[in-house]
Every structure is written in C-alpha cells, then in structure tokens.
Amino acid sequence: MPRTYQPGDTFTHVRECDRYRPIYYAGASGDYNPIHIDPEAGSAAGLNGNILQGLCTLGWVVEAIAGFVEDPGRVRRVKARFSRPVRPEDTITFQGRVTAVQDGRLTAEVSATNQRGEDVLKGAVVEAFIG
Template sequence: MPRTFQAGDTFTHVRECDRYRPIYYAGASGDFNPIHIDPEAAKTVGLGGNILQGLCTLGWAVEALAVFVGDPGRVRRVRVRFSKPVRPEDTITFQGKVTSVKDGRLTAEISATNQRGEDVLKGAVVEASIE
C-alpha cells in the first residue's frame, strides 16, 4: 500500500560528523581543500579548526527527505542556505516539515542544528516525486 503524505508532516534525521568524515568526503568528492582536512590550515584562515564540506551537509539534508519518502531516486530539486560550518565531532539534527503536496510532488523545508543548538543550515527546500 503506497504511503500518503500531507502538508504538516514532520521528520527528523540525525548524523554524526566523526573526526574522519571530512577526509572520507574529500576522498569521495575530490574536495581536498585544506580547510576541510588540515586543522592547522583551517586555523590560519580564521576557522578555528577544520570544517566539513558543505556539500556533505547538503547531502545529509537530502538524505533526510530521501529516508522520509522511502526512495532517494524520488528527490528532484534542492535549494539550501548554510548558516554555520559543521565541525568534526558535531552531531547534526535535521528537522523537516512538509509544506505542500501537489501534483505528485512533495515539498519540504529542512533546517539543521548542531548539538549546541546552533543553526548550521536554514531554509533548505527539497522536493520529491511521490507518485
């Protein structure tokens, strides 16, 4: 039986950024910018230490919706605004809310906070087909 969705549905997704995640992601993506893999290099540019690649954070936001709808192949469109970098050892909680279900397409807004309650991603809009 197909799942039904409606505006107002909510979902939560949690990911942990272990200390090796920026290195793993660099290997997968080719993004070896020193601010991601070298804490000392990141400190010299004022970041206080290395940070996770933004596209990894974006991937986790998309994953949140993909898990909610049950199929990553349904994701169709993504728009996001990063608020603060994710750091190794952060735990990121993604909160999503379905804002519309229309013409076979679901639209959800997703935000994310770290374990300190700081916004790391705001106003992400992710769309998925649901038919």
Template sequence: MTRLPAYSWKVTREDITAYAEASGDGNPIHLDDDFARSVGLPGVIAHGMLGMGHLATYVTRWAGDHHRLRRLRCRFAAMVLPGDVIQFSGRVAGEAGGLLQLELEAVNQKGEMVLSKGFAEVTA
C-alpha cells in the same frame, strides 16, 4: 502539515576525510587543523556539500526511494565542525503538480542553525 521524523548525524574527521577523497575537494581548511587556524577558523570544518548530502539522505529515507527526490536546495548557515551532532528536521509544506514540497533545516547540538532555507520536492 506533516512533520518528518528527526535524523541526526555525528560529524567525524573520518566523514570529512572520506568526503574530501570522494569529491576531490582537498581544500586544506577541511583536512589540516594548522592551516584552518591560520586562516581564522577554529580548526578543520566539514564541507558544506557533505552536510547537504546528509540532508539528501534525510529526505530520501523519509520518502522511501531516492528516485522520488526531484529538487533539493539549502543555505549553508554556519560552520560544521568535527564532533558536532547535527539534527535535521522538516515538514511537508504543501503539494503541487504531483510533488510534495518539504521545508527543511538542520541545527547543531547548541541549537545553532547550520543549514537553513532547506527545500525539497519529492514525488507524491
């Protein structure tokens, strides 16, 4: 089946802060290194939904129009940290009922899966 072109995102603290402000999710694990470390994390981590937002961007850029996106889901498989470079990939896995079915995933620069079992449907 058809492979989607690759898309990468370099995660910045600015991305994380902007997402926290826009979403209203001010959980300190996303904003305060000392707090994040106090609960066993390596430092601040990106919001899972920030990564999923980039997954949506990946799909809609390929589809050419965000109105074509009908369904999107994924599993948050690992933490995403500031400085990570996330590589999104996907393929057209099938078509049913006028919808293209996409299988999607994202890995970090170490090859670790950060978003798995991604699935989207876009109008054909």
C-alpha cells in the same frame, strides 16, 4: 497501499560528523580544500580548525528527504544556505516539515541544528516525487 503525505507531516534525520568524515568525504568527492582536511589550514583561515564540506551537510539533507519518501531516486531538489560550519565531533539534527503536496510532488522545509541548538543551514528546502 502506497504511503500518503500531507502538509504538516514531519521527518527527522540525525548525523554525526566523526573526526575523519571531512577526509572520507574529500576522498569520495574530490573536495580537498585544506580548510576541510587540515586543522592548521582551517585555523590559519580564521575558522578555528577544519570544517566539514558544506556539500556533505547538503548530502545529509538529501538523505533525510530520501528516507522520508523511501527512495533516493525520488529526490527532485535540494537547496540551502550554509550559515554555520559543521565541525568534527558535531552532531547535526535535521528536522523536515512538509509545506506542500501537489501534482505528485512534495515540498518540505528542513532545519539543521548542531548539538548546541545552533542552525548550520538556513532556508533549506527539498522537493521529491511521490505516489
């Protein structure tokens, strides 16, 4: 029997940005902007050190919804505003809540907060095919 989804259902995903994650992500994605891989360059840009690529954080949102619908191939959309940098040693908690289930498609809002409870994303929305 396939899993069913309803508005109000929730899911959680937790990821740690280990010290070298911005460098690993740079290697895999090609985003070598110095503010991501060089703490001195980040500080020179007024960021108080290097920061994780926003698109890696967005990838973690994709992981969260992919895990919830049990198939990354079902992820249909991801959208977010990067409201606060993620830094090495930060732990980010993603909490999703289904807002709509219609025509074989699920929509959910996702919050993303660091270990101090500060939002690192705003207005994050995901969509996935279900059923």
